[in-house]
Amino acid sequence: MYDPTRLAALVAVAEAGSITRAAERLGYTPPALSQQVAKLERETGATLLVRSHRGTRLTGAGELLVVRARRVLDEMELARHELARLTGLSGGTLRLGTFQTAGIHLLPPVLSAFRRAHPDVALAVADHEPPHGIAAVAAGEVDLALTHTYQPAPPVPLPSSVGVEPVLVEELVLVTAPGHLLAGGSTRLPLSELAGQPLISMAPDHPPRQGVEAALAEAGATPAVLVETPGYALVCALVSAGLGVAVVPEMVAATAATPVGTRLLEPGDLRRTISVAHRTDVTAPAADAFRALLRGAFGRAGRHRTGGRPDVRGHRDDAPQGS
Structure with missing residues (x-):
């Protein structure tokens, strides 16, 4: 079975007419995209592209595979939309509250991952300085809120309808x-x-x-x-x-x-503990999916932060602009 990512790379090159333009469209570097196509050629055992100073063209094998690849990719996109509708992740709006530093440097990579996974869900972000985001979740003004607590400090009482999950x-x-x-x-x-x-x-x-x-x-x-x-x-x-x-x-x-x-x-x-506040008395597929992405991005909940800027799957980043 051929890797869908490599099939998408081949289709992009066919449509753009060059490795460079296709790489710009997909967010790759040209060498990285060339590697994807080369791996696909090894998988198929055929030469798929011919490169020249005027651009890139498909071979006969490449033209045949592009036709099939478009069908495969279309079917996968259709399946994604159907699954999204089935799980309640098609349409609607995910409303997020955040404090300033998290909103600038912690939230964006996770939001980007969520948008790629669920492009049909609209996003709304509001500023809620802790601990006010918890009240906004309880009142139904937002679906989730990034908040923080400091130690030492007395515990913050939570409304009965709200839970908090440590992020880092x-x-x-x-x-x-x-x-x-x-x-x-x-x-x-x-x-x-x-x-x-x-x-x-x-x-x-x-x-x-x-x-x-x-x-x-x-x-x-x-x-x-x-x-x-x-x-x-x-x-x-x-x-x-x-x-x-x-x-x-x-x-x-x-x-x-x-x-x-x-x-x-x-x-x-x-x-300082940064957490995500959420409702415990309602079913919210989009909010649950976003919380899952937060867990994936920051690893084991509550792990001590040591600085740095990992990739989108593990962002540990903040900044001094706000609280």
Whole structure:
């Protein structure tokens, strides 16, 4: 049986008239598309394309296979639509709530995967700063909401109709101006070493951060600048300018737009958990499919985040633009 991806590559080359134009259409590089066609030629045992400086043309074997390939691909597309209708994933709208950083850097690759799998489902994304996304799910304003909690913090009560599923857990780390004394060394910095340090206080009245702020105050960090709204880009910029130090999620530190030094803290129990909130009392195929993609993208739920930008099947990415 021939690989449908390679059949689609051959059809694209036949329609575009060149490897380069077909690669642009499919989102491949020309060498990658050439490899797909070469593998198909090995599978068939026949030469399918003839390349020249004027472009690419099909051989007789290629023309025969393209006719059959179009039929196969059409049947597969028809089957996809029929299965989507059967499972409730044809038509309708998936409504998502998100906070800013997740919306910019975590949500897009998963949404792209969802759109490829279920192109007939419309998408709507709304901004819901945690913990307000949970209330939006309970009220039926959105189907799912990305939200977060910080540790230490008291547990957030959930409406009876809402459940939350952890997506990833990350430590909070110290960020400093480049070259700062506290940023040096490879060992964890005891929290007590922050005593007397000027602190850029991240949203001290923001409920999710209050437990973290209390822990920093107990360690003796001295508030120097109060950032009253959740905005990690501003926090990192102020730190970079030497106005103080701050404690932020590890992903934020790794993707800061301004240069900062970073250091892990001891004990490593200051954390942020990003979760997806969903209804537990209704059947929602589109929402369930999206949650499954989130699980696939981030691996085992609750796994500690260590930074980086993996592919669409495993995005672990965030940014300092928001909370």
